[in-house]
Amino acid sequence: MMPLVSANAGESYTIARIGGTNEVRKHLEDLGFAVGGKVTVISVMAGNLIVNVKETRVAVSRELAMKIMV
Secondary structure: OOEHHHOOOOOEEEOOEEOOOHHHHHHHHHHOOOOOOEEEEEEEEOOEEEEEEOOEEEEEOHHHHOOEEO
8 A cells, every 4th residue: 555646647546544634535525536446647747646436536745645645
């Protein structure tokens, strides 16, 4: 298991765990991140990640990406 920020661009991963406060977990859930779901890192720009989750591209900060374990 590793944080999403360590994932290789272009590879698909399964979300294993989402950490953080209840508010942070709810925010990530609203963006489409759920345990057992698939996520693909598209690119990294200035520390922020562009990911594909539930067939939608989403930008997440490095801070939030550290809370998503794949």
